[in-house]
Amino acid sequence: MKLGIIGLGRMGGNMLKRLREGGHEVVGFDVSPDSERDVDSLDALVSALDAPRIVWVMVPAGEPTDQIITSLGGLLEEGDLVIDGGNTRYTDDQRHAAELAERGIHFLDVGVSGGVWGKERGYALMAGGEREDYERALPIFETLKPAGVDGLVLAGPVGGGHFAKMVHNGIEYGMMQAFGEGFETMMRSSLIDSPAEVMTSWRQGSVVQSWLLDLFARAAASDPTLHEMPPVANESGEAKWMVEAALELGVPTPATASALWARQTSRGGGDDTLRVVSSLRAQFGGHVTKG
CATH class of the missing domain: 1.10.1040.10 (N-(1-d-carboxylethyl)-l-norvaline Dehydrogenase; domain 2)
Known part of the structure; x- marks a missing residue:
């Protein structure tokens, strides 16, 4: 298959390599010019993909993911699919899916486990979303997961993948x-x-x-x-x-x-708490704590 990956850090970069080794055509983008990116902007990434597109997002949770999802909402077309493989909170997935659905863009959230060893060992993947979208991306998942029968599951509706992760x-x-x-x-x-x-x-x-x-x-x-x-x-x-x-x-x-x-x-984070405990023990019982 052909897809784009946004975020080429320790996880995203290795996933891109595993997908390419599995025969997929992957266009990579990262904000860092020192990364092994193929394009230097989101616009260029979207232009490099044929509709209906699949774009996998692997950036930090929170504001970075929010910004990417919002930007993709303005660049992608009806029928395209966005997959969030970061560590996004499941409640944010539901918001992102609703935001993209207004433009006819599909969404899957996928919890990914495997760390820096995933490129060789494969990744455990927990997806959330519609089965039709899951089946569409299945060749990608099959390449990323470990060889064998386990390592991949459609956990439930949108949010289910990241809830499971x-x-x-x-x-x-x-x-x-x-x-x-x-x-x-x-x-x-x-x-x-x-x-x-x-x-x-x-x-x-x-x-x-x-x-x-x-x-x-x-x-x-x-x-x-x-x-x-x-x-x-x-x-x-x-x-x-x-x-x-x-x-x-x-x-x-x-x-x-x-x-x-x-x-x-x-x-x-517990230093001040323990100082209070030590102080109170000294006050009521004469207990002196020595460093």
């Missing part, structure tokens, strides 16, 4: 937090000689074996204590959105919430 990332937060807590517990015990070696041994035969554990083993191979890695973990927003959505749906999510709070605290 949001939940996926919340689960990912919890899994990484659990691995981290287990590692630290073993690090503090005199009964374990090498926590990294123990966790690496779980890659085969264990019920917790996973790609995340494979990645841990890769990181620990050159730094078994991980002390070269700063103890700071940013959060990209999806776990926060999942906790908010779960609260609205009446679903308790203590594991995801705990992992989210841990990441926020790692950035110093």
